[in-house]
Amino acid sequence: MKVPEVVVIGSGFSGLSAACFLARAGAKVTLVEKNATWGGRARLYEAQGFRFDMGPSWYWMPDVFERFFGHFGRKVSDQYTLQRLDPSYRIYFEGNRSLDVPASMVELEAIFEGLEPGSSVRLRQFLKESQIKYEAGIGDLVQRPGLSMFEYTNLTVLKGLLELDLLRSMKSYVARHFSHPDLVRLMEFPVLFLGAMPENTPALYSLMNYADLALGTWYPLGGMHKIVEAMVDLAESLGVQMKSNWEVTGFGYGPNGAIERVEGKTPQGISTVCCDAVVGGADYHHLDREVLEPEKSNYTERYWDRRKLAPSSLIFYIGLDRKLEGLLHHNLFFDADFGRHAREIYSDPRWPSDPLFYVCRASATDPTVAPEGMDNVFVLIPTAPGLEDTPSAREPYLSTVLQRIEQRCGFNPEPHIVHLRSYAHRDFVEDYHSYKGNAYGLANTLDQTAVLKPSIKSKKVPNLWFTGQLTNPGPGVPPALISGEVVSRALLKHYSMEL
Numbered sequence: 256m257k258v259p260e261v262v263v264i265g266s267g268f269s270g271l272s273a274a275c276f277l278a279r280a281g282a283k284v285t286l287v288e289k290n291a292t293w294g295g296r297a298r299l300y301e302a303q304g305f306r307f308d309m310g311p312s313w314y315w316m317p318d319v320f321e322r323f324f325g326h327f328g329r330k331v332s333d334q335y336t337l338q339r340l341d342p343s344y345r346i347y348f349e350g351n352r353s354l355d356v357p358a359s360m361v362e363l364e365a366i367f368e369g370l371e372p373g374s375s376v377r378l379r380q381f382l383k384e385s386q387i388k389y390e391a392g393i394g395d396l397v398q399r400p401g402l403s404m405f406e407y408t409n410l411t412v413l414k415g416l417l418e419l420d421l422l423r424s425m426k427s428y429v430a431r432h433f434s435h436p437d438l439v440r441l442m443e444f445p446v447l448f449l450g451a452m453p454e455n456t457p458a459l460y461s462l463m464n465y466a467d468l469a470l471g472t473w474y475p476l477g478g479m480h481k482i483v484e485a486m487v488d489l490a491e492s493l494g495v496q497m498k499s500n501w502e503v504t505g506f507g508y509g510p511n512g513a514i515e516r517v518e519g520k521t522p523q524g525i526s527t528v529c530c531d532a533v534v535g536g537a538d539y540h541h542l543d544r545e546v547l548e549p550e551k552s553n554y555t556e557r558y559w560d561r562r563k564l565a566p567s568s569l570i571f572y573i574g575l576d577r578k579l580e581g582l583l584h585h586n587l588f589f590d591a592d593f594g595r596h597a598r599e600i601y602s603d604p605r606w607p608s609d610p611l612f613y614v615c616r617a618s619a620t621d622p623t624v625a626p627e628g629m630d631n632v633f634v635l636i637p638t639a640p641g642l643e644d645t646p647s648a649r650e651p652y653l654s655t656v657l658q659r660i661e662q663r664c665g666f667n668p669e670p671h672i673v674h675l676r677s678y679a680h681r682d683f684v685e686d687y688h689s690y691k692g693n694a695y696g697l698a699n700t701l702d703q704t705a706v707l708k709p710s711i712k713s714k715k716v717p718n719l720w721f722t723g724q725l726t727n728p729g730p731g732v733p734p735a736l737i738s739g740e741v742v743s744r745a746l747l748k749h750y751s752m753e754l
């Protein structure tokens with residue numbers, strides 16, 4: 256049988272993952288990427304001796320990474336050095352309170368007990384249940400392609416889904432266990448990674464609490480981009496042809512309507528790659544509505560407009576000429592009105608009036624990401640997607656953030672800024688063709704779960720598949736790795752090949 260030639264679009268985690276799986280199965284794979292560098296939203300930005308991870312900074316679910324590299328006979332420890340952070344992170348609350356979340360379960364239970372007597376027993380029970388959900392969710396549910404309801408309608412799976420609290424909200428589930436507001440905030444926080452509020456997120460996703468509190472927060476020395484580098488190395492070793500600065504602009508079709516040619520823009524001019532199949536790892540909406548001809552789109556513009564997107568972000572990459580002592584590696588500034596900021600993201604989209612934000616100080620752990628004696632500071636403010644992004648809209652937030660940092664650390668970082676870059680909606684659109692400037696894809700709400708997510712398979716073009724954070728299983732680095740695996744398995748099945 257002829258070896259299928261597959262073009263993978265995009266070098267984000269999902270595209271890289273798909274390229275590796277397909278190449279290992281024997282396909283001839285070409286990966287094309289519009290940008291000059293690899294990694295998509297996890298690219299590296301280097302300036303004045305600072306090395307900033309542009310997107311993800313939380314390394315959760317280490318088992319998923321281990322499993323990914325294990326498929327190829329590699330170990331994470333041979334690719335990069337992982338360090339468990341302890342404390343995992345700090346939350347700043349209103350009223351000058353803060354909470355350091357320890358790696359040790361004994362210490363964590365003591366904190367719970369101190370804030371709410373009796374809660375350590377409930378925490379143990381909560382985590383036992385979330386472990387079951389984690390094992391069922393990550394070990395089974397996310398591996399299903401979500402192409403048909405039949406994947407979920409066998410009785411055991413259905414019963415399991417109900418036991419997994421698919422129909423209860425994360426908010427009510429947490430409220431059933433804890434009442435101290437700081438504990439509630441701590442237990443609700445991880446689902447924010449999934450792009451929706453706890454009231455709109457199924458309690459199935461308390462599996463994220465297990466990932467957070469039991470499996471822990473890790474850091475790959477050198478930064479998150481080390482994962483990208485390891486995956487590019489793996490892809491090349493498997494024979495994947497990697498083409499950067501290669502932006503897909505259209506497809507050429509054969510008589511049966513299948514894609515025969517991928518057409519793209521390169522600095523040297525228009526280029527084409529012949530293929531038997533295509534895996535689209537670029538933003539789904541872009542491929543569906545901007546690259547495909549309208550009659551070949553899977554979904555209408557109205558469909559896309561009605562999707563609940565995960566937030567966009569306003570990010571500041573800041574280089575400081577001194578150490579911002581007092582901040583940990585991961586710091587959540589939940590010291591403002593949570594409800595108001597949430598409304599300004601989800602129900603009444605606007606630039607936030609008094610935002611919550613996140614500060615990553617990777618140089619607290621890793622001296623290689625900043626010049627000696629200096630600090631690498633990444634600030635992220637979640638924002639509604641689709642906002643009008645102008646310099647004047649971004650402008651007030653830097654001083655807001657710096658003032659709130661000063662209140663906690665006791666010194667004003669502003670005079671120490673030696674490098675500053677802001678990044679928001681316009682950049683997401685320009686760099687990644689992101690729909691409405693979203694940062695994390697599609698929210699994991701109940702009505703956007705499994706078969707209800709945009710399909711991994713085109714309904715109109717027989718050899719076109721989709722992967723990445725706008726399809727199954729959803730946003731985040733571990734889901735993107737899994738997404739590449741799931742789409743590869745489905746595509747290979749089509750060619751009677753195995754993963």
Ligand SMILES: Cc1cc2nc3c(=O)[nH]c(=O)nc-3n(C[C@H](O)[C@H](O)[C@H](O)COP(=O)(O)OP(=O)(O)OC[C@H]3O[C@@H](n4cnc5c(N)ncnc54)[C@H](O)[C@@H]3O)c2cc1C
Nearest residue numbers: 265267268269289295296311312313503537723724731732
């Ligand atoms: C600011 C930020 C912080 C985050 N924090 C975390 C975190 O801490 N932990 C975590 O687990 N997750 C985090 N995430 C989410 C995680 O990074 C993403 O879910 C994941 O990286 C998405 O991977 P992807 O492959 O789906 O998409 P992408 O990384 O966007 O990859 C898509 C690729 O397609 C390319 N492309 C687009 N159009 C074309 C075209 N026409 N031709 C060729 N190529 C094209 C793009 O340039 C891009 O490289 C964060 C995301 C952001 C943005």
